[in-house]
Amino acid sequence: MCGICGIFSNPHPPAEAGSAAQQAPRVPRSSKAWTCITHGQRKPVDRGTPGRDDVIQEMMTLLAHRGPDSEGHCSGPGYAFGHRRLAIIDIEHGAQPMASADGRYCIVFNGEIYNYLELRRRLMQGGVDFRTASDTEVLLQVLIHEGVSALDQLNGMFAFAFIDREMGEWLLARDPFGIKPLYYTVLDGEIVFASEIKALLAHPGVEAAADWKGMQHYLTFQYCLHGETLFDGIAALEPGFYLKGKAGEITRTVRYWDTNYHIDEHHTEDYFKDRLLWLLRDSARLQIRSDVPVGAYLSGGIDSSIVASMAAEHLGGTLPVFHGRFAEGAAYDESAYAKVMAETIGAEYHDIVPTANDFAELLPDLIYALDAPVAGPGLFPQHIVSRLAAEHVKVVLGGQGGDEIFGGYARYLIGYLEQALKGAIFETQEEGKHIVTLSSIIPNLPVLQQYRPLMQHFWRDGLFDEMDARYFRLIDRSPDVETLLTGDAFAIFNRDEVFADFQRVFNHPDTVSYVSKMTHFDQKTLLPALLQVEDRMSMAVSLESRVPLLDTRIVDTVTSMPPPMKFRGGRTKYIFKKTIAGLLPASICDRKDKMGFPVPLSEWMAAGPVCDFVHDVLMSKACAERGLFSPAALERLMKREARFGRQLWGALCLEL
Numbered sequence: 001m002c003g004i005c006g007i008f009s010n011p012h013p014p015a016e017a018g019s020a021a022q023q024a025p026r027v028p029r030s031s032k033a034w035t036c037i038t039h040g041q042r043k044p045v046d047r048g049t050p051g052r053d054d055v056i057q058e059m060m061t062l063l064a065h066r067g068p069d070s071e072g073h074c075s076g077p078g079y080a081f082g083h084r085r086l087a088i089i090d091i092e093h094g095a096q097p098m099a100s101a102d103g104r105y106c107i108v109f110n111g112e113i114y115n116y117l118e119l120r121r122r123l124m125q126g127g128v129d130f131r132t133a134s135d136t137e138v139l140l141q142v143l144i145h146e147g148v149s150a151l152d153q154l155n156g157m158f159a160f161a162f163i164d165r166e167m168g169e170w171l172l173a174r175d176p177f178g179i180k181p182l183y184y185t186v187l188d189g190e191i192v193f194a195s196e197i198k199a200l201l202a203h204p205g206v207e208a209a210a211d212w213k214g215m216q217h218y219l220t221f222q223y224c225l226h227g228e229t230l231f232d233g234i235a236a237l238e239p240g241f242y243l244k245g246k247a248g249e250i251t252r253t254v255r256y257w258d259t260n261y262h263i264d265e266h267h268t269e270d271y272f273k274d275r276l277l278w279l280l281r282d283s284a285r286l287q288i289r290s291d292v293p294v295g296a297y298l299s300g301g302i303d304s305s306i307v308a309s310m311a312a313e314h315l316g317g318t319l320p321v322f323h324g325r326f327a328e329g330a331a332y333d334e335s336a337y338a339k340v341m342a343e344t345i346g347a348e349y350h351d352i353v354p355t356a357n358d359f360a361e362l363l364p365d366l367i368y369a370l371d372a373p374v375a376g377p378g379l380f381p382q383h384i385v386s387r388l389a390a391e392h393v394k395v396v397l398g399g400q401g402g403d404e405i406f407g408g409y410a411r412y413l414i415g416y417l418e419q420a421l422k423g424a425i426f427e428t429q430e431e432g433k434h435i436v437t438l439s440s441i442i443p444n445l446p447v448l449q450q451y452r453p454l455m456q457h458f459w460r461d462g463l464f465d466e467m468d469a470r471y472f473r474l475i476d477r478s479p480d481v482e483t484l485l486t487g488d489a490f491a492i493f494n495r496d497e498v499f500a501d502f503q504r505v506f507n508h509p510d511t512v513s514y515v516s517k518m519t520h521f522d523q524k525t526l527l528p529a530l531l532q533v534e535d536r537m538s539m540a541v542s543l544e545s546r547v548p549l550l551d552t553r554i555v556d557t558v559t560s561m562p563p564p565m566k567f568r569g570g571r572t573k574y575i576f577k578k579t580i581a582g583l584l585p586a587s588i589c590d591r592k593d594k595m596g597f598p599v600p601l602s603e604w605m606a607a608g609p610v611c612d613f614v615h616d617v618l619m620s621k622a623c624a625e626r627g628l629f630s631p632a633a634l635e636r637l638m639k640r641e642a643r644f645g646r647q648l649w650g651a652l653c654l655e656l
Contacts, residue, residue, distance in 0.1 A: 002083055002086055005193065008193075009190040011247060056075070061202075070095055088544055091292070098134075104165055107162045111179070112156050112287075114155045115286060116138040139158070143171070159174045159175070174237045174238070177527060178239030178240075179535070180195075183195075183235065193237075198368075213228055218374075222529075226504070236528075239524075240257040242254055265562060273575070273579045277580070280549075283551040283553075288315055296347075298338045298341055299338065300334035300337030300588065301337075301399065306584060307548050318346060318347065320350065321347040323338040323349070323352075327353050329600075359601075359609075362380065366540075377598075381599060390541040398546070399549060401527060402549050404519060405558055406575065406576040408573045408576075411474045413572060467514050468502070471517070477650060505521050506520070515567040561575060602644045619631065
């Protein structure tokens, strides 16, 4: 686990200080001028003209939290690499950047290759010699010998830059789910990349300017689609993609992995359960590989519980587990379930109770750690628990991804309830044999008791629309955006454009069933956003977070199942629960009240430090002069009876 940064450039001498090549402004990616917020013409950034090594050093400094154990950099014609290391595998000899013995190839790598031992054995059988015991050298060698086809063989989380120094050709790649981050920007004759956006801003040619397309996505979903960011000209390399290039030019952009929806109609449910159980155990076996202590998050839900259980099986010793709870009442405290699970697996249990003061004090720093806001308030307790874990271990396992893979969100059931009503009323078979019938879904509806406001909004209009329009309504965080934005900002807010961007992901040509469309969209958009939180909140305290449920073998197995098998009768996580039945206490496996780590923001907004903090941020002169949110609308949001909804959360984080 590390931070990486670098520059690919045309191999010519740097421009003289003050020259046009260093001072020229970037061409903005946005097609519309966001004059209501940027207040007129943007100017070139003038921060002097440091050499590439100086820029790399500043970028590494901004990534120091990702790798406190050591740093390294190297440069040559057409490239410069920087690396900050959190030493996990081969602590003494795994330093980076790492070059091949002949000096031709070089790599900087963030993440872990879990199957590196298997790949190493195969390479050694082919005559490859190794100088270290690190997974970095295995990745370097497999890329040297097999090129981009090596990406299909990697089981891990990764973002890396690899260069053939003799040919000047390079590769940037990111893991299939986006567990590890990688951002880049294209300048005149240069490609600049880094693990975090803040490091890109250290380059004298990169300025922080708002991107309106990314802003529209954030206002609607509270995350961005299609590799967009909130920064003009800065993109996230999308999960499962690689870039190839030469010198300062990108020559190819390739998706090397995508979700497979070719349905396997031949195997039985028992076959899939056996296959899935083996894969869950094998993923845990691979992901506990470490030369430093390993622990696990334990929320009390089935995802983190099965991960902790299987890790404990393989480790053979006492597993430290970490839990967070709030003191504001039973609705915010799952510790009873976490303690039951910890006792079941003989784990060493630790918990922590975040407070309102912690929230008001930490949130600005957490948004800085994220670079840009994303997803919901769960980032706050996640950071607090990560900080607790970092006091005991250097690697922690978590259950992230279970809801998106196995269909765990209650909104899937809400969507299918309407689907079942539509089929019963109009006698349609929109999905053919994939339909969930009204009679099959009724026994599973009690789980929706706590989702009455969402259902009231969902059925307010658009009943029985097309699947994409219905799901868009379920996840739209800005149904009344026209009342929140200023007139100038709303005038350039294009909901039709946002919906078209949504459709590009939702209407995957291979997805027939509604549940596949919903889970596919969340896997490609919400999941990377949650993984951004996972990565930044753990790396802010120099902790490596691993997610064993996010293994391509597991996802390919689940997406190949007939939809009725994985979402039978509208039962969320049906196949997952059937697979692990008997491995977890019944009180956990049969829960219908999983909370998702809610934060008592509504209670905290009644009075006290959080109320004062939110008011100070959103009622500030700076927020009003920014011209994005209507001050009157923000004041109404803060006075609502339901005191802290997602619109207020989004506005607060965006202003921070």
